[in-house]
Amino acid sequence: MEHGDVNVVYSVEHQLPLIMYIGQYFFFTGLSAGSFVISVIATLLGRKEFKPIGKITAILAPALLIIAPLNLILDLEQPLRFWHLFLYYNWASPITYGSFLLTAYPIMGIIYAVMVFTNRQKAAKVFGILGIPLAISVHGYTGFILALAKARSLWNTAAMPTIFIVSAMISGIGLVVIISAIRYRWFDKKANAEQKEQDKKVILQLAQIMAYVIMMDLFLVLSDILVLLTAHSDAYEAGLLILSGNFAFLFVGVEIILGSFLPILLVLGPKSRKSLTAAVVASILVNIGVYAMRFVMVIGGQTPPLS
Amino acid sequence: MVIDIRRCIACHACTVACKAEMAVPLEVNATWMKIVEKGAFPDVRRFWLPRLCNNCTDAICARNCPTKATYKREDGIVMVDQHRCIGCKYCIASCPYDVRYINPLKNIVQKCYFCSHRVDAGLLPACVETCPTRAMVFGDTNDSKSEISQLLASNATVVLKKEMQTDPQVFYISADEAAMSSIEERINYYTETAFIKLRI
Ligand code: SF4
Ligand code: SF4
Numbered sequence: 001m002e003h004g005d006v007n008v009v010y011s012v013e014h015q016l017p018l019i020m021y022i023g024q025y026f027f028f029t030g031l032s033a034g035s036f037v038i039s040v041i042a043t044l045l046g047r048k049e050f051k052p053i054g055k056i057t058a059i060l061a062p063a064l065l066i067i068a069p070l071n072l073i074l075d076l077e078q079p080l081r082f083w084h085l086f087l088y089y090n091w092a093s094p095i096t097y098g099s100f101l102l103t104a105y106p107i108m109g110i111i112y113a114v115m116v117f118t119n120r121q122k123a124a125k126v127f128g129i130l131g132i133p134l135a136i137s138v139h140g141y142t143g144f145i146l147a148l149a150k151a152r153s154l155w156n157t158a159a160m161p162t163i164f165i166v167s168a169m170i171s172g173i174g175l176v177v178i179i180s181a182i183r184y185r186w187f188d189k190k191a192n193a194e195q196k197e198q199d200k201k202v203i204l205q206l207a208q209i210m211a212y213v214i215m216m217d218l219f220l221v222l223s224d225i226l227v228l229l230t231a232h233s234d235a236y237e238a239g240l241l242i243l244s245g246n247f248a249f250l251f252v253g254v255e256i257i258l259g260s261f262l263p264i265l266l267v268l269g270p271k272s273r274k275s276l277t278a279a280v281v282a283s284i285l286v287n288i289g290v291y292a293m294r295f296v297m298v299i300g301g302q303t304p305p306l307s
Numbered sequence: 308m309v310i311d312i313r314r315c316i317a318c319h320a321c322t323v324a325c326k327a328e329m330a331v332p333l334e335v336n337a338t339w340m341k342i343v344e345k346g347a348f349p350d351v352r353r354f355w356l357p358r359l360c361n362n363c364t365d366a367i368c369a370r371n372c373p374t375k376a377t378y379k380r381e382d383g384i385v386m387v388d389q390h391r392c393i394g395c396k397y398c399i400a401s402c403p404y405d406v407r408y409i410n411p412l413k414n415i416v417q418k419c420y421f422c423s424h425r426v427d428a429g430l431l432p433a434c435v436e437t438c439p440t441r442a443m444v445f446g447d448t449n450d451s452k453s454e455i456s457q458l459l460a461s462n463a464t465v466v467l468k469k470e471m472q473t474d475p476q477v478f479y480i481s482a483d484e485a486a487m488s489s490i491e492e493r494i495n496y497y498t499e500t501a502f503i504k505l506r507i
Contacts, residue, residue, distance in 0.1 A: 009342040017399035077394020077414040088374040095373035151403035306405035
């Protein structure tokens with residue numbers, strides 16, 4: 001039977017269950033996890049030129065993670081019952097892993113930040129290393145939230161947690177580049193010329209790493225789309241929805257072109273690779289792209305009717 | 308529950324009975340009639356399908372509920388504890404059949420429970436009781452002497468989205484594929500939705 005020959009006369013659809021609070025939450029945890037990983041890498045390398053970055057990110061990570069769960073609580077229909085999550089936990093549900101991770105990770109982050117600022121290098125390294133798996137799972141589990149809701153074919157793929165972790169890295173690095181550029185430009189008056197040169201080099205290096213991680217992300221997204229388009233009919237519809245349907249502008253236009261290809265060109269292009277402005281613009285674009293990705297995933301994933 | 312579409316006349320009595328029995332608010336439905344038209348003029352026919360929660364044996368909604376507000380009773384009915392539900396809506400996102408809704412008056416999630424309170428009192432669910440053509444049959448599928456078991460044994464039945472591995476407990480006799488699938492709906496759908504449905 002041709003699709004065109006069937007018309008739905010009447011059916012009931014229920015409203016979109018998860019709205020953009022959830023997407024925003026994904027965005028903030030992503031930023032936090034990304035900056036935490038950068039911070040720990042900076043601490044572990046222990047080189048003097050990475051110090052400022054290590055400190056900025058050590059504060060950013062827990063700060064962002066205090067904002068993030070507020071979005072979750074706002075999304076509840078019964079916000080005052082949020083403590084049920086801890087009292088009546090269900091280990092089969094990814095939200096339960098999340099509620100415990102979201103408690104443990106900021107605590108670890110704060111301890112780590114204190115160590116970094118009090119200059120206890122050894123302890124900072126230990127807590128940093130312990131924190132990395134937490135940071136990664138705090139963001140990885142959000143991928144599982146989507147992937148394990150098997151009704152939605154856009155979400156139900158094994159690539160989802162990895163895509164989330166990688167895009168978290170991207171947006172996290174982007175944020176760090178932006179903030180360290182602000183510091184470099186306006187708040188670092190005391191440093192001498194040589195130190196300034198060093199700082200600039202570090203920022204540009206970070207931006208380059210970001211470009212390589214974006215390539216990884218593009219590969220993951222490409223494999224996801226290819227599989228969607230060749231899998232069962234629901235998955236095919238989901239693939240079409242983001243490639244040519246309502247979400248094409250946000251997915252292809254904003255996420256892929258504006259948020260991935262353009263930043264790669266800006267950061268690695270022969271003309272702009274030495275420019276701090278280009279790195280900052282790329283980082284802003286990248287964050288817009290990742291935000292769009294969260295929108296496409298959360299809202300787009302729920303758009304196709306199920307009944 | 309077995310629903311025999313050969314008998315069903317799409318009178319919507321089950322929808323009305325459900326609304327009255329369970330005090331389902333305006334704009335949401337725990338049970339409803341899906342109607343599709345198939346073919347091009349003059350060869351057209353309508354097909355329909357009464358829809359409700361399948362009270363799945365392997366219910367993904369119960370597995371994903373973080374607070375165990377959604378749970379299964381001994382007899383297989385999937386319940387929502389209205390004092391425990393925090394309204395995270397993850398169950399709605401997980402259910403492959405789109406049968407759960409947010410009760411706008413109570414701000415929690417609800418759905419069809421096969422009228423568990425009536426079953427406990429030895430009565431039939433309101434929709435089954437109301438159905439004028441006796442198209443809906445409710446009973447214990449484990450009891451081989453029950454009417455429902457005999458119907459299941461002697462008829463070809465189908466369930467919605469078997470591939471979802473949820474083991475739905477609403478069985479349809481003589482349901483049309485076009486009414487059971489949601490794909491046709493999606494084809495014409497992309498242009499209108501999401502942005503309107505956002506409740507920001
Ligand atoms: S139909 Fe949906 S809500 Fe009902 S038991 Fe199955 S998964 Fe849960
Ligand atoms: S909305 Fe309520 S019933 Fe549904 S998953 Fe959340 S707590 Fe459980």
